[in-house]
Amino acid sequence: MKVPTISLCMIVKDEERCLARCLDSVKEVVQEIIIIDTGSKDRTVEIAKHYTDKVYSFVWTNDFAEARNYALSYATCDYILHLDADEFLDGEADFLKDELNKDYYFLRIRNDIGSGMAEVHQFVRLFRNAPEFKYEGALHEQINIIKHSDRSHSFLDATIHHDGYLEHIVQDKAKSSRNMNIIKEEVRKNPNAFNYYNLGMQLSNDNHPEEALKALQKAYELGKEFSYAARILLYIMKCLTDLKRHDEAIQIGRDSSMLYPMKADFQFKLGLLYEHYNYFEDAILCFHNCLDIGEDREIIQFNHIEGTGSYLAHGKLAELYLKRGDHTSAQKHVLLGAQEAPDLIFLIKIFVDLHPTLTGVDFVEALIKIWPFTKSGRVEQIIAALYKLRHPGTVDLIKCYNVEPPSTVRAWLHIVEGNYEQAMMLLSDAQEIGTELRRDLLLISLLTRDVTLMREHKVVFNLRDKEWKWLLKVVTGVDNNLSTISNELEEIWSELCQDLMSIQKYDEVERLILINSNPILRYHMASQLFKKGFSELAVEVIVESPNRHDNTKIYALVVQILKNLNHIEDALHYAKLNYELNREFEYAYETLLLLVEQKMYDEADVVLLQMKEMNPSSEWVQTYTLEKVY
The missing domain is CATH 1.25.40.10 (Tetratricopeptide repeat domain)
Incomplete structure (x- = not known):
């Protein structure tokens, strides 16, 4: 019995980044490769000619279906396989060697959207080379299966991987x-x-x-x-x-x-x-x-x-x-x-938050139990994720596995190990200091009381003049208060507090507490202290604000800290204060749970009734009943 042959038909333009990867994934299982170029200005055509002599030009007409059908006109095999240049077939594509006897086949397409996430759908990508199977649609062109619903079809257990939806690629x-x-x-x-x-x-x-x-x-x-x-x-x-x-x-x-x-x-x-x-x-x-x-x-x-x-x-x-x-x-x-x-990767952050005090070999061993490093590149992937969190486990992982750290990470590694001079040299030599390296620049400037590099890269901080002068004074150790702060400064301050706590520079944290009384700045310090298990100190650090909006998150944090300390009555007091300030569901919910824990059921009934009237409606609240235990 004759084994069906397959023509790979593609249209391309400026695809030097990925064309070879695509063709390598399928070259051993198709009998013909047809590539239609619609006006490339890079090395696309040169790369294509390494794989096939059937490379043709097509004058672009703003119609993808027309270009696809032009490719079909050159196909001589029994079946057509449709791939885009930013796609590639899974594994060895052995499924194409199997017996093909249907008119068309659905293949699974996995669109990589970053951070380990993907969008998946099934689509007709393999079909008989027959006059009735033509593409329709100037954009998002496809074989119209509704017209051919009576024709035989099936699903192939295969995956086409697509990375063209990644943010750094799609920004065109x-x-x-x-x-x-x-x-x-x-x-x-x-x-x-x-x-x-x-x-x-x-x-x-x-x-x-x-x-x-x-x-x-x-x-x-x-x-x-x-x-x-x-x-x-x-x-x-x-x-x-x-x-x-x-x-x-x-x-x-x-x-x-x-x-x-x-x-x-x-x-x-x-x-x-x-x-x-x-x-x-x-x-x-x-x-x-x-x-x-x-x-x-x-x-x-x-x-x-x-x-x-x-x-x-x-x-x-x-x-x-x-x-x-x-x-x-x-x-x-x-x-x-x-x-x-x-x-x-986002699970790494949750793991770190679950184990805030875990360090050294203990941290690495706990990490390996969940993410065994059996896959190539896994260690580097996790190192990048830990560095983004400025977690000291980055250093432990690099040492354990003798990994060459990326250039962007080296300055921070020197900071963690106390090699401040080397860190300053690396940052001085950096071709560009963007938002990511800004954190390391601020940290080393604070630890050395040297703002020279900060001044050179003032633009990356994106602060108003008053805030910039304030930050320089704080870094050099000058007692200096600021009444209002922008969102940009709040983000920078939050990162600084996190980084100091992460590398256990508690003396610096104490210094910042002493020279700053701004409630929002204190809030971020208290938040980091609480995450690291210093609940009692966090309560001492945090202060109320004259600003009602600021107190919303301040009270919410106080409630969590007091609950952690098992001071339930005090936690309830601040939960009620917050609910009075903001008649919103999340504050009602916190108040309800604490009232139930204190067996204050009459008040709990009132809050529950109020929650049932809130929008959007909560299905949980509508079915929730108080279990009154006296």
Whole structure:
């Protein structure tokens, strides 16, 4: 029996970054490679000719389908395989050597969106070389399977990896403008659901949520029955969230969850919205619902965020349980999340917060138990994550595994080890000091009382003149108070407090406490002291503010510290103060729990009744009943 042959058909432009990787992943399993170049100015054509002599030029007409079909016109094999240059096939692509007998096949496409996260969907990427199979759509072109629903088809257990959605790659304003012009013309010529859907996505990606919302609502009105209708609803939720219309987004999420009860994406998005409002119980319920649903691997044209039914849900549960002070549950979900997705870097921060006093070999051993370094590059990946947190475990990991540290990390390593002169030299020689290295520059300047380098790189601090002068005085040890501070200075101060606590420079922390009485600056110091286990000192450091808004977060921190010290009556006092200042759900929730703990049930009933009247409505509150134990 004749084994079917395959033509790889591609259209490319300026793809020197990734074209070779794509072709290497498939060159052994396709019989023909056809590449259509639409006007490259880099080495794309030169690279393509190393793999095939079938490289052709095409004058761009603002129509992707036309370019794709031009590629098909050169194909001579039995089947067509469609790949983009920023994609590559998983493993050895042996699945293409299997017997092919269907008219078209769905392949899983995994879009890498960074930080260990990915968006996954199934799409027709392999089909018979037949006249009836042509691309349609000037943008987001595809084989119209609705026309061919009666033809035989199947799913191939294979993954196409795509990295073109990574932020540092996707930031191309010219390409965005081109796509917008194409899709607007498509909508004008054919105002159907799919074109409105593409217009809505493009507008959303270009940060025009109001216009995007209108386009997506029109798309859903015209295409409720189509396979991409669920994704339209997710984008509608995103637009409403971007517009800060969270109540409406939550309602859409609830309704969509009923329409699509087995799609974890809706429960996950709902959980994020509840978390935004600090509706912790509702958020926790949503993420547990995600785990109950599990991963959906048979999705046709419905983009699914990989992990919403598994490791991402575990990660969010770990975060929420940590905020609630339930370290046992948080640790459990960190372990489960890391087992399922070792590359999910945000779990590292939760792990560090769970073990604030763990250092040295103990820290490395605890880390290895969760993230075994069996994968190439894993050590370097975790070192980068720990450095971002300025965790001293970075040094321990580098020493244990004899890793050559990246140049950006070296100055900080010298600071940790007390080699201040070497740190200053490295920062002096740095070609550029951006926001990331600013932290190290400020830290070494404070430790050496030398502001020379700071003055040279004043622009990176982005402070008003008054704040800049104040910071210079603080660094050199001058007693100096500041009445108001900007968001920029607050961020810089918070990082400085974190970094000093991280490398255990407690004498410097004490000095900063003595020369500063600003309530917000004191708040950040107290927050770091509390995280490191110095609860009693944190209570002494923190002070009230004459500003009502500032007191909201100050009181919230005081409540957590006092609870940690088991001073429940005092914690309740500040929780009530905060609830009087802000009649919001999160402060009512904290007050309710403390009232119940103190067996003050009459007051708890009043607060619970008030919570039931709040918007957005909490499903947890509506079903919650006080268990009165006297």
